[in-house]
Structure formats: structure tokens, C-alpha cells
Amino acid sequence: MKAAAFAYARATSVVNALELLAMHGDKAKVLSGGQSLMPAMNLRLLSPDILVDIGGLAELRGITVRGDVLVVGALTRHVDLLRSPEIALHARLLRDAVAHVAHPAIRNRGTIGGSLAHADPASELPACVVALDATIVVRGSAGGRRIAATEFFRGIYETALLPDELLVAVEVPVAGQGSTFFFQEYARRHGDYAVVGLAARAVVAAGRFSALRLGFFAVGDRPLLAVAAGKLINATVTPALLAEAATALADELDPHEDQQATAAMRRHLAMVLLRRCVAALLARPELGMGVGK
Amino acid sequence: MNAPVPVSLLVNGEPIDAFVLPRLNLADFLRENLKLTGTHVGCEHGVCGACTVRLDGEIVRSCLMLTVQAQGASVETIEGLSDSGEIADLQAAFRERNALQCGYCTPGMLITAQDLLKHVSVPDRRAIREHLSGNYCRCTGYQAIVDAVEATAKMRAERGV
Numbered sequence: 001m002k003a004a005a006f007a008y009a010r011a012t013s014v015v016n017a018l019e020l021l022a023m024h025g026d027k028a029k030v031l032s033g034g035q036s037l038m039p040a041m042n043l044r045l046l047s048p049d050i051l052v053d054i055g056g057l058a059e060l061r062g063i064t065v066r067g068d069v070l071v072v073g074a075l076t077r078h079v080d081l082l083r084s085p086e087i088a089l090h091a092r093l094l095r096d097a098v099a100h101v102a103h104p105a106i107r108n109r110g111t112i113g114g115s116l117a118h119a120d121p122a123s124e125l126p127a128c129v130v131a132l133d134a135t136i137v138v139r140g141s142a143g144g145r146r147i148a149a150t151e152f153f154r155g156i157y158e159t160a161l162l163p164d165e166l167l168v169a170v171e172v173p174v175a176g177q178g179s180t181f182f183f184q185e186y187a188r189r190h191g192d193y194a195v196v197g198l199a200a201r202a203v204v205a206a207g208r209f210s211a212l213r214l215g216f217f218a219v220g221d222r223p224l225l226a227v228a229a230g231k232l233i234n235a236t237v238t239p240a241l242l243a244e245a246a247t248a249l250a251d252e253l254d255p256h257e258d259q260q261a262t263a264a265m266r267r268h269l270a271m272v273l274l275r276r277c278v279a280a281l282l283a284r285p286e287l288g289m290g291v292g293k
Numbered sequence: 294m295n296a297p298v299p300v301s302l303l304v305n306g307e308p309i310d311a312f313v314l315p316r317l318n319l320a321d322f323l324r325e326n327l328k329l330t331g332t333h334v335g336c337e338h339g340v341c342g343a344c345t346v347r348l349d350g351e352i353v354r355s356c357l358m359l360t361v362q363a364q365g366a367s368v369e370t371i372e373g374l375s376d377s378g379e380i381a382d383l384q385a386a387f388r389e390r391n392a393l394q395c396g397y398c399t400p401g402m403l404i405t406a407q408d409l410l411k412h413v414s415v416p417d418r419r420a421i422r423e424h425l426s427g428n429y430c431r432c433t434g435y436q437a438i439v440d441a442v443e444a445t446a447k448m449r450a451e452r453g454v
């Protein structure tokens with residue numbers, strides 16, 4: 001199918017984009033990489049009156065380090081995350097995750113801002129920014145706001161963004177001493193949306209976690225920062241403790257059922273990922289064995 | 294509202310100026326306005342890869358791009374890659390190995406495979422499959438397609454291209 005008719009405006013600056021959004025309210029849609037918006041419009045799930053194309057705004061593109069914060073512009077494309085030395089050095093989780101986002105031709109157009117604003121619960125990058133404790137930087141006609149990633153996602157395709165606001169950047173605390181990452185997902189085929197996935201950031205010292213953030217995705221209506229991780233912090237991780245954390249995780253999840261998996265299967269896979277993640281981050285392969293209930 | 298918008302772009306090296314409706318996607322513009330029908334349209338939501346073209350040197354889905362978004366860009370289609378001889382060896386390998394049956398997916402497969410071979414000189418079969426994983430072949434010629442891409446990579450490596 002083809003998209004319904006709409007008007008088109010190529011924004012000339014962030015200020016201009018915000019004026020256009022303020023003028024048209026929720027009849028307007030921001031067009032970034034178009035890799036989620038265009039399919040939705042071609043399927044007539046959406047038919048905005050006007051698209052505000054921000055694709056040419058160089059001020060929204062780029063990756064820079066400011067002190068101990070990595071600033072990633074909203075228009076930074078998936079392929080840029082894959083290739084960026086700053087990302088590899090300071091936020092490797094994003095690079096590891098992006099390799100699982102769609103396919104090369106789509107990664108050449110899709111942007112981090114679009115992925116976060118779209119807020120598909122099966123999407124990789126939302127879980128990553130939650131695990132990384134990132135801040136989402138937003139601008140509206142009335143000024144700017146900074147929103148913690150954990151507060152940004154509100155439900156399926158729902159975020160804290162207002163219709164007249166633009167997501168302009170993501171601020172990620174740079175990886176410090178002892179920081180490690182884990183990313184894994186189950187998908188039917190490489191590049192497909194995940195059945196269940198886990199993006200994690202940890203700080204490991206002397207064989208223990210001094211910090212552990214587990215961002216699960218495709219297990220609910222938004223990325224989930226697992227509370228169960230708390231059990232594993234500043235403790236010697238034994239098989240019994242890990243089993244306890246896995247049970248706590250299963251209780252915390254409220255996964256949906258669809259053609260790909262039942263809720264029980266998603267719970268099970270999330271527990272498997274938890275074990276693999278802990279075993280990998282602590283470099284203790286024996287912890288990854290068995291799944292337990 | 295919804296009025297035609299002027300757009301200027303390069304298509305296979307040729308400058309094109311046109312007025313197009315905002316909703317016209319790049320795949321339809323290439324096929325219908327420019328009669329470059331090598332770019333195929335399958336799903337129109339980014340899943341099948343039949344519409345893959347190059348935009349400023351990088352592969353993209355032309356069904357997920359508005360023509361107006363290509364303002365100032367350089368687009369290369371299968372016709373361009375074919376006429377320049379850039380992929381003559383890859384095309385020959387596809388023919389020799391039976392990597393095309395109905396040929397519907399073939400333009401997208403060729404452009405995507407060439408993209409991989411530009412970035413990685415001798416990819417293994419896993420890497421070939423992964424790079425082509427966004428392109429569907431309804432005739433399920435995958436094995437032969439991977440064979441053809443692998444053979445081309447090896448031939449190019451031997452020739453030192």
C-alpha cells in the first residue's frame with residue numbers, strides 16, 4: 001500500500017522544526033530516518049497531515065565526549081554507532097546492540113533518536129539507554145528538558161515526548177574503570193526484532209558486582225530495568241543466589257504472548273539470559289549452566 | 294497543502310529535476326517517472342529488500358524513502374551498477390550458479406552483495422548470509438546466491454581487485 005497524501009516541510013533548523021511542530025500540533029509527525037514511520041504510513045496505520053523532515057539538521061548529528069558524558073545526537077544513524085571509535089571506547093553496549101538492529105540498508109537510515117522516540121518494546125536501543133542510565137535531551141517551543149531514560153518510556157510506542165517536542169540528544173555516562181557490558185537477544189533470524197533480549201552494564205571488582213543494571217526488552221510494554229539485579233550487587237554470587245535472583249526476575253516480568261512466544265517462554269528465556277549475562281560478566285562459565293526454576 | 298515539491302538529484306550520474314508529490318516514494322519515482330524498472334517493489338515496508346538502491350554510496354530501501362528526501366543526493370540503481378560494469382563479474386556468477394530464477398529479488402541481491410564485497414574483501418558464508426539477511430528470495434535460491442557471492446569474492450581476491 002502507499003502512504004496517504006500529506007504535506008511536507010524540510011526543517012531548516014531545530015528552531016524552525018519546533019515552530020512547525022507548534023503550528024500543526026498532533027497533526028504533524030517528525031520524519032527522521034523514516035525506517036519506522038514510512039512503513040507505518042505505507043500500511044496506513046498513520047496518516048499525518050504534515051511531515052516535518054529533520055533529516056538535514058547537521059546540528060542534531062554527531063558523537064562527542066564532554067567530560068564524563070558521551071553526547072550522541074538524535075540523528076546519529078545506526079551505522080554511525082557501529083563505526084564510531086568513541087562508542088566502541090565509551091559505550092560499547094550500543095555498538096553490540098546495533099549489530100542486531102534490522103539489516104544494513106535499514107541501519108544506514110535509521111537513527112538513535114527515531115528508535116527511542118518510536119519506543120517499540122522489542123527494540124534494542126531503548127533497553128540499552130535504560131541499562132546505561134542515560135539521559136534523553138528534549139527541546140520544545142517552550143525550552144529544553146532532560147529526562148532520565150528510566151522515565152522516558154511510558155508504554156508501547158509511548159514516551160514522555162510531547163507532540164511539539166524534539167528529541168535532540170542522548171547523554172550517556174562514559175564507561176569507567178571496571179565497567180563491562182553484555183548484550184544478547186533471541187530472535188527468529190539475525191536482524192529481526194527480539195523475542196527476548198538483555199542489555200546490561202556492570203562494574204565488577206574483585207569478582208563481585210559493585211553495580212549491575214539489567215535492561216530487558218520484549219518482555220513487557222517498555223524496557224524493564226530489573227530490580228532483581230539488586231540481589232547480586234556486593235554479594236558473592238553462588239548458584240543458589242543466582243537461582244534466587246532468577247526467580248525474583250520471573251516474578252517481576254509480565255511478558256505478553258504473540259505468534260513468536262508465549263509468556264512462559266519469554267520468562268524462561270529471560271532467566272536464561274540472566275544466567276548467561278552473570279556468568280559472562282563475572283567470567284564464571286559454571287554459573288551459566290542449567291536454568292532452574 | 295500536499296502540493297508538488299521541487300526536487301533535484303543525480304540518478305546514475307545524470308542530473309534530474311522534477312516536481313513530485315511528497316507521498317511519492319523513491320522506488321515509484323525511479324520506476325514510474327524515470328522508467329528505471331530494475332528497482333523492484335515487493336512489500337513496501339522495508340522487509341523484502343527488492344527495492345534496494347544506493348544513496349550517496351550506501352545501500353538503502355527506496356520504498357522507505359520519500360523522493361523529496363533525496364534532494365541533492367546521488368542515487369544509483371541496478372541499471373547504473375550494471376551499465377558501468379561494476380558488477381559484471383557478480384552478474385556472471387549469478388548466471389553461472391543459477392542464483393536467479395524468476396529474478397524478482399535479483400537486483401536487490403546484487404546491490405546488497407556488492408555492498409558487502411566493497412566493505413569486506415573475502416567474507417565467509419556466515420557473513421554473506423548475515424549481510425543478505427534483509428533480502429527475501431521467494432524462489433528460495435539462497436544457497437546458490439551465497440555460492441555466487443562467495444565465488445565472486447574469491448575471484449576478485451585472486452585478481453587483486
Ligand SMILES: Cc1cc2nc3c(=O)[nH]c(=O)nc-3n(C[C@H](O)[C@H](O)[C@H](O)COP(=O)(O)OP(=O)(O)OC[C@H]3O[C@@H](n4cnc5c(N)ncnc54)[C@H](O)[C@@H]3O)c2cc1C
Pocket residue numbers: 029030031032033034035036037038039074100101102103106109110111112113114115117118122123124125161165166167168191192193194338339340
Ligand atoms: C524491516 C525492518 C526491520 C527492523 N528491525 C528492527 C529491529 O530489529 N530493532 C529495532 O530497534 N528497530 C528495527 N527497525 C526500525 C529501525 O531501527 C528504525 O531505524 C527506528 O526504529 C526508527 O528510527 P528512524 O530514525 O528511522 O525514525 P522514523 O521512522 O523517522 O521515526 C520513528 C518515530 O519517531 C518519531 N521521531 C523520529 N525522530 C524523532 C526526534 N528526533 N524527535 C521526536 N520524534 C522523533 C517519528 O515522528 C516517528 O513517530 C526495523 C525497521 C524495518 C523497516
Ligand code: FES
Pocket residue numbers: 333334335336337338339340341342343344345354355356357
Ligand atoms: S519493497 Fe522495499 S523492502 Fe520490500
Ligand code: FES
Pocket residue numbers: 392393394395396397398399429430431432433434
Ligand atoms: S529468484 Fe525469484 S525471488 Fe529470488
